[in-house]
Amino acid sequence: ELGPYSHFMQKEIHEQPKAIADTLENLLDSGFVPELFGAQAADVLSRVRGVKILACGTSYYAGLTAKYWIEAMAGIQCDVEIASEYRYRAAWADPEHLVVTISQSGETLDTMEALKYARELGHKWALSICNVRESAIPRASDLVFYTRAGAEIGVASTKAFTTQLVALFTLAATLAKLRGKLGDADEARLIDELRHLPGSVQHALNLEPQIKAWADRFAAKNDALFLGRGLHYPIALEGALKLKEITYIHAEAYPAGELKHGPLALVDENMPVVVIAPNDSLLEKVKSNMQEVSARGGELFVFADLDSHFEDSPGVHVIRTPRHSGVLSPIVHTIPVQMLSYHVALARGTDVDKPRNLAKSVTVE
Ligand code: F6R
DSSP states (O other): OOTTOSSHHHHHHHTHHHHHHHHHHHHHHHOSOGGGGOTTHHHHHHHOOEEEEEEOHHHHHHHHHHHHHIIIIIOSEEEEEEHHHHTTSOOOOOTTEEEEEEESSSOOHHHHHHHHHHHHTTOOOEEEEESSTTOHHHHTOSEEEEOOOOOOOSSSOSHHHHHHHHHHHHHHHHHHHHTTOSOHHHHHHHHHHHHHHHHHHHHHHTTHHHHHHHHHHHTTOSEEEEEEOGGGHHHHHHHHHHHHHHHOOEEEEEEGGGGGGTGGGGOSTTOEEEEEOOSSTTHHHHHHHHHHHHHTTOEEEEEEETTSOOOOBTTEEEEEESSOOGGGHHHHTHHHHHHHHHHHHHHHTOOSSSOTTOOSSOOOO
C-alpha cells in the first residue's frame, strides 16, 4: 500500500500533484462556473453578499487563505472562524452570507455543530468543501465541492489541505466572475495558472534533498518561529502546526509585521525562524522583518521563489522554488513546510503517521 514510501504522510505529500490535478479536472474545461458547486449553485452564488467560513485545525488555515482571495477577487466580505468558538458565541448573522464549512473528513463534530448553529441563526445557504463523499457535513449542506485528494490516512493533513485551497480559490474566482470582476482574459490567465499548478507543486517536491539537510539542524531544537505575511501568513500557521503535531517541537507562527509587538523578545541564536517569503507585494516588508531577526542573532530558514532574489549569507539559509506562482503561491509553498516537518520527525524518531494524543477524525468534543 505504501509503495516506495516509508510513511503515509510521505506518500500523501508526494501524491499532491495528482490530487490537485484530479480536483481541477472539471474546472479546466468548464472555467469558473457555479455548477462546479452543485446544480443549484448559480442562483445561490449570485445572491450571496458575503462569506462566513467555519472549520477546525488545518482546514481553518485553508479558510484563512481563502479570505485573502475572496475579498481581493470577489470584493465581498469574508469572515473565518474556528468552529468550536463560533458554535458557543452569540454571533451576528447576515442571512445572505454564505456559510462555507471546510472539512477533510466531513465528520468533525465542532464543524457540524457550527453549521447547525449558523442555520439556527438564520443563514440561508451552506456550502461544504469536503474530501469524503456523502459524509455528514456535505449531507447537511445545500452546495458541495468535493476535493479529490483520495483517502488521507496520515493523521497530519497534507493533500487534503492543498486541494481545499484549490477548491477555495475556485470559489473566489467563481464569485468574482458572477460579480463582473473577472473578465474573459483574466479568467483564461487564472485557468492557465491552475493548469501549471501540479507541475509547480512537483518542482517544490523536488526540493526534498535540500529540505532534508535542514531538518537535521531542527531536530535538536525545542522551539521554532514561523513568519509570513498576507497570503503566506496562513501557510506559516500551517507550517507551525505540522511541526508541533508530528515532531512535538514547540512552534508558533506570526504575521511578520507583529514581531516587534512581542515575539521578537523570543529571538536569539537558539531560535530557528522559518520565513515563507516568495515574491509578492509584501516581500520588501518581509525582508525588513528578517533584518529584525538577524540583528538579534536569530537563524533564518527562508522558503523563497525564483523572483524573491535572496542569497545565502551567514545565518540566512534559503531554499527557492523554481517558479513564481503568483496568487497560487500559498499552495506551492505549503509543500516545503510539510516536507520540513516530515524530515524533522524522521530525525527525531517520532511516529509520523500516528502522532501521540491525536486522532484522524475528531467526532467528539
Ligand atoms: C492537522 C489536522 C487537523 C484537522 C482538523 C479538522 O494536520 O489534520 O487539524 O485539519 O481536525 O479536520 P477535518 O478537516 O476533517 O474537519
